[in-house]
Amino acid sequence: MKILHLGDLHIGKKVNGYSMIEDQKYVFEQMYKLIEDKGIETVLIAGDIYDRSIPSEEATELLDQLLSNLINKYKVKVIAISGNHDSSTRLDFSSKILEKQGLYIVGEYKKLVNKVSIDEVDFYLMPYVDPTIIRRKYKDILEERDLKISTHDDTMKFLTDEIKKDMNTNKVNIALYHGFVVGGGDSAEEIEKEDSVKILSVGGKEAVKEDYFLDFDYTALGHLHGCRRVKSEKVRYSGSPIKYSFSEVNQDKKFLIIDISKDKLSIDDTNMIKQKYEMVELTGTLDEVMAADIPKDAYLKVILTEQTLDAMNKLRVKYSQVMELQINIATEKAIKRKYTSQEINKKNPVILFKELAESVGVILEENEGKVLEKVIDGLIGGRS
Known part of the structure; x- marks a missing residue:
């Protein structure tokens, strides 16, 4: 099966007040051509389909156009999960009806194992979820097994363990997950994260171990915006198709194509995405x-x-x-000037003001200095 792995579309996003809608349309046109040229059969979208939980009318229309083209015009199956930017409830709307058209979306955990079977491939859909939701929703099961869930790592271990109980190892098994996955021995703090990527949990508790995904033949990840593998070749982020912050300025955006069968995994990350504007x-x-x-x-x-x-x-x-x-002006001299509150009170206010001006690159001319002295003298005289 030939698969296009996408993630972090962020449809409707604005960057510094600039709408990315036209940029997204520009990229989607390239994607349609690639699907035809490469014979793509299935498209995976690993979360953050929208940029906001309540998308704009423009964003909703663009997603509708995207999905209609993929399913009706290009005849591919689409399998998608919600990310931390999405509204899981909104994405779940009409999902059962849409399955008949070849669109499979899971936003909420209405059941522990969300499986989609197409030919000889089983897809396991794990959308972004806060640990508190799983802890509350499956309280009885957790208590019965004496399991505690407080982090994203706890949550993913619980969910993948549930999947593996009945996973058919004779078929191709592919996982979709939206979250922050870390390889064994890697430091979560040292992994590059883009400015536009929201922190999922404070205190360094957002990281999930890659180990939980190694039993799958491939894992399609979303959340980080760079196209990269984690540690294993078969656990990968597609990255966002567009540069959504200046922290991504040096990233090469790519379409990630997976050609997979039970005895073969071929990964093509050479398909560069041209940006509408540099x-x-x-x-x-x-x-x-x-x-x-x-x-x-x-x-x-x-x-x-x-x-x-x-x-x-x-x-x-x-x-x-x-x-x-x-x-950004060099202020080495200004930084070296450190006065205590008592020293500042004793310092000539004219000199202090001149030092402040110099620290932002403004040098007062002689006549400006004289005007400043008169103003400060007038203020001090009026106060006394």
């Missing part, structure tokens, strides 16, 4: 940034190393899509 980060003076050889319509983050009045408007004379602007 995402670029520039650092330097205003002149240096303005002279950069980049597309004028790139999604741009600028870090200026000098104080510049009306910088954003000056940048937009050349660049049409400046998403972020930061001023």
Whole structure:
């Protein structure tokens, strides 16, 4: 079976106020061509289908268009789970009716094992779920087995153990899961996570061991936005198809194709996704940034190393899509100046103000300094 593994579509997402709807349409057109060219039979979507639990009208229309094209026009089966950005209840709506059309979506855990069988392949669907929901919903089973669930790792061990009880090892078994999976010996803190990826649980309790998935022939993961394997070749993130933050600027976005049978697993991660607009980060003076050889319509983050009045408007004379602007001026001297509260009270306020101005790259000229002295003298005189 030839499978396209997708995840983290985030349909309807806005990045720094810019809608990604047109970018998503642009990527989906590439996907349709790939499905035809490569003979894809099944598409997996490993969560975060929408960017918000209550999607916009535009986002809903785009998902409807996407699924209609995949199922009706390109005749592929679609198997999807909800992610932490989705509303599990909304995605579950009409799911039983849609199965007859070849669309299988699981948003909520209405049963412990959610299996979809297509030909000789069994798909096990494990959408994102908070441990408290499983703990409450299956309280009697947990008490009967004397099991305690407090973390995502506890939850996934419980759910995968349940699956493995009746898993047919003579068939191809594929898992779909949305969460943060860590390989043996890896540190969860050291794994690259993008700025646009929400933390699932505070205190480092969001990580799930890869070990629970090693009995599956392939595991399609969603949540992290880079296309990567965990530790095993058969446990993988497809990544998001679009760059959704500047922390993803150096990531190559790819369509991940899996060709699988019981005695074969072939993974093709060479299908690059062209972005509608490049995402670029520039650092330097205003002149240096303005002279950069980049597309004028790139999604741009600028870090200026000098104080510049009306910088954003000056940048937009050349660049049409400046998403972020930061001023980052070296303040080594200012950092070294450390005064106690008593020392500050004794310090000449004019000097303090000048030091503050210098720390953000503004040097007061002589006449400005004299005006400042008069203003401060007037304030101090009025107070006394």
